[in-house]
Amino acid sequence: MTEHSHNHNPFHIAQQQIRTCADILGLEQSAREVLLRPMREFHVNFPVRMDDGSIKVFEGYRVQYNDAKGPTKGGIRFHPDETIDTVRALAAWMTWKCSLLDLPLGGGKGGVVCNPKELSLQEQERISRAYIKAIGQFISPTKDIPAPDVYTNPQIMAWMVDEYSSMVGNNQFGVITGKPLPLGGSPGRSDATARGGMFTLREAARELGIDLSKATMAIQGYGNAGCYAASLAESMFGCKIVAVCDSKGAVGCKDGICIPKLTQHKQDTLSVCHCEGTEDVSSQSLMEMDVDILVLAALEGVLTAKNADRVKAKIIVELANGPTTPEADEILYRKGIHVIPDFLCNAGGVTVSYFEMVQNAYMYYWDEKEVHEKLDTKMTRAYHEVLETSRKFVINMRQAAYVVAVERVVEAMRLRGWI
Numbered sequence: 174m175t176e177h178s179h180n181h182n183p184f185h186i187a188q189q190q191i192r193t194c195a196d197i198l199g200l201e202q203s204a205r206e207v208l209l210r211p212m213r214e215f216h217v218n219f220p221v222r223m224d225d226g227s228i229k230v231f232e233g234y235r236v237q238y239n240d241a242k243g244p245t246k247g248g249i250r251f252h253p254d255e256t257i258d259t260v261r262a263l264a265a266w267m268t269w270k271c272s273l274l275d276l277p278l279g280g281g282k283g284g285v286v287c288n289p290k291e292l293s294l295q296e297q298e299r300i301s302r303a304y305i306k307a308i309g310q311f312i313s314p315t316k317d318i319p320a321p322d323v324y325t326n327p328q329i330m331a332w333m334v335d336e337y338s339s340m341v342g343n344n345q346f347g348v349i350t351g352k353p354l355p356l357g358g359s360p361g362r363s364d365a366t367a368r369g370g371m372f373t374l375r376e377a378a379r380e381l382g383i384d385l386s387k388a389t390m391a392i393q394g395y396g397n398a399g400c401y402a403a404s405l406a407e408s409m410f411g412c413k414i415v416a417v418c419d420s421k422g423a424v425g426c427k428d429g430i431c432i433p434k435l436t437q438h439k440q441d442t443l444s445v446c447h448c449e450g451t452e453d454v455s456s457q458s459l460m461e462m463d464v465d466i467l468v469l470a471a472l473e474g475v476l477t478a479k480n481a482d483r484v485k486a487k488i489i490v491e492l493a494n495g496p497t498t499p500e501a502d503e504i505l506y507r508k509g510i511h512v513i514p515d516f517l518c519n520a521g522g523v524t525v526s527y528f529e530m531v532q533n534a535y536m537y538y539w540d541e542k543e544v545h546e547k548l549d550t551k552m553t554r555a556y557h558e559v560l561e562t563s564r565k566f567v568i569n570m571r572q573a574a575y576v577v578a579v580e581r582v583v584e585a586m587r588l589r590g591w592i
C-alpha cells in the first residue's frame with residue numbers, strides 16, 4: 174500500500190501543496206521560504222536493552238515545523254518505515270491543522286523507527302522512555318507537546334509523561350496529550366479523531382443532499398481512527414459499513430458488517446480477516462467499491478494517479494494524514510468527488526488534545542458531553558470556512574483548507590516580524 178515509499182515522498186508532496194497555496198494567495202518569496210522548511214528538527218539515536226539482554230540502537234526524530242502561532246504540537250509514530258521526510262510532512266500538516274482549527278498552537282511531529290508488533294510491552298516501555306530521554310530537553314508544556322499517532326497509544330503516553338516528569342523533577346502532565354484518564358487525559362480524546370471526522374461528514378452530507386442513514390461506507394484502516402469511525406458512523410447516522418481493511422487484509426459484507434463483532438475479532442486476533450459473517454475481499458478493491466463514503470484511516474500515499482479514477486464513492490473522509498497525492502486530488506475534483514481533506518477531517522484529535530492541555534493547566538476537568546459539544550462547534554465552523562473558501566476561489570477543498578490555514582500562519586509571522 175505504501176506506494177509513496179517508491180514513488181511519492183510525503184514531504185515533497187507537502188511542499189508542492191504549500192507552493193500551490195502560496196500561488197493562490199500571491200505570497201512573497203520570504204513567506205514561501207519560511208513555510209517550505211521545518212523550523213527545527215532533532216535526529217536522535219538511543220540504546221535500548223532488549224528482553225534477551227542485547228542492546229539495540231533505535232533511531233528517532235522530532236520535527237518542530239513552525240511555532241508562529243504557539244508551541245508546536247503533534248503525535249509520535251512508531252513505525253518500521255518511518256523516515257525524516259515522513260515526519261517533516263506530518264509536522265507541516267500539523268501546522269496547517271492547528272491553524273485551521275484556530276488553536277493557539279504550531280505544528281510538530283515525532284517518530285521512532287521500530288516495529289511495535291515485534292516488541293514486548295517491556296521493550297516498548299524502554300523505547301518510549303529512552304526516546305523521551307533523548308528529546309526531553311527540547312519539549313515542554315509551553316514548547317512542544319507530543320501525543321499518540323500510528324502504533325502509539327495512551328499507555329505509551331503514560332510512560333513518556335512519567336519519564337519526562339522524572340527528568341524535570343515534578344509531575345508535568347501537560348507535556349503530552351492523549352494520556353490515560355487517571356493521568357490527566359481528557360474525556361473524549363480516544364475517539365476524538367473519528368468523531369471530529371464524523372462532524373465534518375455530517376456537514377458534507379447535508380451540503381450534498383446525501384441521507385447518511387441510507388449510506389454505505391468502506392473503511393481503510395481499523396486502528397484508533399478507523400475503528401471508532403465505523404462505530405460512530407453507525408451509531409450517529411445509521412450508515413452501513415460494507416467493507417473494512419487493516420494491514421493484513423480486507424473483509425466485506427454487503428448487508429453491513431456487525432461492527433461490535435468485528436472490533437472484538439480484531440482485538441482477539443489482531444486482524445480483521447476471517448471475521449464471522451464477513452467474506453475476505455482484496456484491500457485494493459475496497460478503495461474502488463461502489464459505496465457512498467470511503468474513509469481513509471491508515472497511512473499516506475494510498476490514493477494516487479493510478480487508482481483515483483476508479484474511486485466510486487461520493488465523499489472521501491480523510492482521517493489519515495496525507496492519503497491522497499496532488500495528482501489524485503485533481504482527478505477526484507474533476508470527477509466531482511467531495512474530499513474532506515486530512516488536516517480538516519482528522520483535526521478532532523489535536524482539538525481534544527488542546528482541550529486536554531487546557532484542562533491540565535487549570536487542573537479542572539470537563540465531562541465528555543462538554544468535550545463533544547466544543548469539538549462539534551470547532552469542527553463545524555472549520556468545515557464551513559473551508560467550504561466557503563473553496564467556493565469563493567473555485568478551488569478544491571484541500572486547497573481551500575490551505576488558504577484558510579496558511580493565511581493565519583503568515584499573519585502571525587508578519588506580526589512577529591519574521592517576514
Ligand SMILES: NC(=O)C1=CN([C@@H]2O[C@H](COP(=O)(O)OP(=O)(O)OC[C@H]3O[C@@H](n4cnc5c(N)ncnc54)[C@H](OP(=O)(O)O)[C@@H]3O)[C@@H](O)[C@H]2O)C=CC1
Nearest residue numbers: 174323324394395396397398419420470471493494519522
Ligand atoms: N490517533 C490520532 O489521534 C490521529 C491519527 N491520525 C492519522 O490517522 C491515521 C491512522 O492512525 P491511527 O488510527 O491513530 O493509528 P493506529 O495505529 O491506531 O491504526 C492504524 C491502522 O492502519 C492500518 N494499516 C497500516 N498499514 C496498512 C496498510 N498497508 N493497509 C491497510 N491498513 C493499514 C493498521 O493495520 P494493523 O492494525 O493491521 O496494523 C491499523 O488498523 C494515520 O494517518 C494517523 O496519522 C490523524 C489525526 C489524529
Ligand SMILES: O=C(O)CCC(=O)C(=O)O
Nearest residue numbers: 247248320322522523526
Ligand atoms: O493530538 C495531537 O496532538 C496530534 C495528533 C496527531 O498527531 C495528528 O493530528 O496527526
